[in-house]
Amino acid sequence: QVHLVESGGGVVQPGRSLRLSCAASGFTFSSYGMHWVRQAPGKGLEWVAVIWFDGSNKYYVDSVKGRFTISRDNSKNTVYLQMNSLRAEDTAVYYCAREIEASAGMDVWGQGTTVTVS
Amino acid sequence: SYELTQAPSVSVSPGQTARITCSGDALPKKYAYWYQQKSGQAPVLVIYEDNKRPSGIPERFSGSSSGTMATLTISGAQVEDEADYYCYSTGSTGNHRVFGGGTKLTVL
Numbered sequence: 001q002v003h004l005v006e007s008g009g010g011v012v013q014p015g016r017s018l019r020l021s022c023a024a025s026g027f028t029f030s031s032y033g034m035h036w037v038r039q040a041p042g043k044g045l046e047w048v049a050v051i052w053f054d055g056s057n058k059y060y061v062d063s064v065k066g067r068f069t070i071s072r073d074n075s076k077n078t079v080y081l082q083m084n085s086l087r088a089e090d091t092a093v094y095y096c097a098r099e100i101e102a103s104a105g106m107d108v109w110g111q112g113t114t115v116t117v118s
Numbered sequence: 119s120y121e122l123t124q125a126p127s128v129s130v131s132p133g134q135t136a137r138i139t140c141s142g143d144a145l146p147k148k149y150a151y152w153y154q155q156k157s158g159q160a161p162v163l164v165i166y167e168d169n170k171r172p173s174g175i176p177e178r179f180s181g182s183s184s185g186t187m188a189t190l191t192i193s194g195a196q197v198e199d200e201a202d203y204y205c206y207s208t209g210s211t212g213n214h215r216v217f218g219g220g221t222k223l224t225v226l
Contacts, residue, residue, distance in 0.1 A: 035215070037161075044220040045153070045161065045204050059213045062119060095160060103167060104208050104215065105151035109160040 009113030022096030140205030150188035
């Protein structure tokens with residue numbers, strides 16, 4: 001069964017760093033692009049970043065560019081989100097999601113991990 | 119930056135047809151995707167590439183796109199369809215992605 005499990009969330013002070021992980025199982029991880037999407041309390045979904053299946057390309061929403069880095073380790077079936085210089089406005093539930101093969105949307109989502117910057 | 123625009127809320131009675139729209143300048147050239155999110159849960163894909171339905175999604179969910187507007191239609195909406203619905207697409211370059219602001223569907 002296809003499964004994504006996020007971890008690494010927590011409470012962190014402004015300006016500090018945090019690394020989120022997303023462990024994948026049940027599919028050939030190295031064949032799929034992966035995304036991070038976040039949702040601030042009471043707000044809508046916000047796309048954060050995408051990494052291609054082989055890590056060759058990465059794209060970010062403007063608000064995190066230069067502060068967040070998406071990466072992956074296909075040998076560990078894991079995608080990461082390194083978050084530096086955290087701000088209060090980064091407080092959110094962070095979801096990882098699998099990209100639909102040969103498409104731009106996401107078809108499988110994890111349950112999310114909560115990041116609180118305070 | 120690229121934006122997708124959705125109405126904040128839609129309300130229908132059970133059995134009626136609910137239509138949720140999403141507008142964006144790049145939609146004539148880029149696919150729209152639709153996600154359902156119930157309270158406290160992760161989003162679920164209900165329509166991809168404008169009008170395709172993933173396996174396990176009821177047939178009452180359908181999608182269409184014309185010009186700069188994409189539409190999610192729920193034919194015979196049921197109480198369990200109450201949720202927030204988000205459209206999603208890419209900008210003209212295809213590299214950056216964006217969600218609409220979300221539409222809260224009430225069925226009562």
